[in-house]
Amino acid sequence: MPDLYIFKAQVGLVDPVALQGQNVCIHYMLKEYYRKVDFLEGIPPFQCLNIGALAALNTSGRTDITNLEMPDNEFGLFRWYPIDDAQIRLYHPSGMAKWQLRNLQVPLDMNIVNRDPNLVSTEIAVWEDNRPAVEAINGHAVALNAVRLIAIGYRFHTLDLESGTYANADLVKQLKSGALPCTHIWCSGRGIGG
Amino acid sequence: MGLLVNDRIVVVGPLVNMAAAGAANAAVVFALPAGQLRGTKSLRIHRVNLYNNAAGNTTVLIGNGVAGAFVALLPALDSFTGLFGAYGPETDLIDVESFATITAYPVALGVGTSIDIRLEVIVCG
Numbered sequence: 001m002p003d004l005y006i007f008k009a010q011v012g013l014v015d016p017v018a019l020q021g022q023n024v025c026i027h028y029m030l031k032e033y034y035r036k037v038d039f040l041e042g043i044p045p046f047q048c049l050n051i052g053a054l055a056a057l058n059t060s061g062r063t064d065i066t067n068l069e070m071p072d073n074e075f076g077l078f079r080w081y082p083i084d085d086a087q088i089r090l091y092h093p094s095g096m097a098k099w100q101l102r103n104l105q106v107p108l109d110m111n112i113v114n115r116d117p118n119l120v121s122t123e124i125a126v127w128e129d130n131r132p133a134v135e136a137i138n139g140h141a142v143a144l145n146a147v148r149l150i151a152i153g154y155r156f157h158t159l160d161l162e163s164g165t166y167a168n169a170d171l172v173k174q175l176k177s178g179a180l181p182c183t184h185i186w187c188s189g190r191g192i193g194g
Numbered sequence: 195m196g197l198l199v200n201d202r203i204v205v206v207g208p209l210v211n212m213a214a215a216g217a218a219n220a221a222v223v224f225a226l227p228a229g230q231l232r233g234t235k236s237l238r239i240h241r242v243n244l245y246n247n248a249a250g251n252t253t254v255l256i257g258n259g260v261a262g263a264f265v266a267l268l269p270a271l272d273s274f275t276g277l278f279g280a281y282g283p284e285t286d287l288i289d290v291e292s293f294a295t296i297t298a299y300p301v302a303l304g305v306g307t308s309i310d311i312r313l314e315v316i317v318c319g
Contacts, residue, residue, distance in 0.1 A: 047319055145236070
């Protein structure tokens, strides 16, 4: 399964990271969940958040993107971009900076559709209700009436391979050892250092 | 690929006959989409067509609201008596963005005359 990995730059906008019956490992903070995908569907582009009006030279409060939350046992794969001229800082979860370099937390702005038309670098995954959050920065000398974000992606329902009806200890052992293929999906950020 | 660059759709508004002058008579020329399941829409004025029904040389103001609450989005647009007026990117019309229903009114009208207006709007969001 050479095509099952995150951050793919394919023809077209975004491909799923796993297909029906394939195995995934969900990483959320320091936890790992071994699962098997038993359903997936595409999510068309939609406006997932409007942070609202933002005064000139101002930064919004940190706002949870609750519309990207997923149901139990599901994860979402999303690429996204703003359609209003603010710079957006991403957090996932809300206390964890995403796109954090040593000296800068890299923001996202409208130019992403020109610089990275497939939005590869914006890709995030959301495990259940562990949604991301954003802050918007208006660098203009005029107020913005809205700061809207558009997301596109996939929805995946998964079966628990570590406990319950579909538990399969032998399979999980092989996935952990690398003997069988498994797509690793990061559903949160990670602190720098360490 | 540039798949998302044209992230807008162009929608033509209704043909509106403005038969009364002044901000108090500002007519709705493009309504902001409402009642959707999700998303905040905004409107960018792309083109304005005017036809002056022998109303005399005047100007038309386009903005939001009515009467004392009217706020112009654009400078006044000329409308010459008996003539068609076309404003758009070719005439350097600014595609100013509005987050509310767009209204318009003629500053003056001859008795029993009117101005027809139609907008082409880029709907964002």
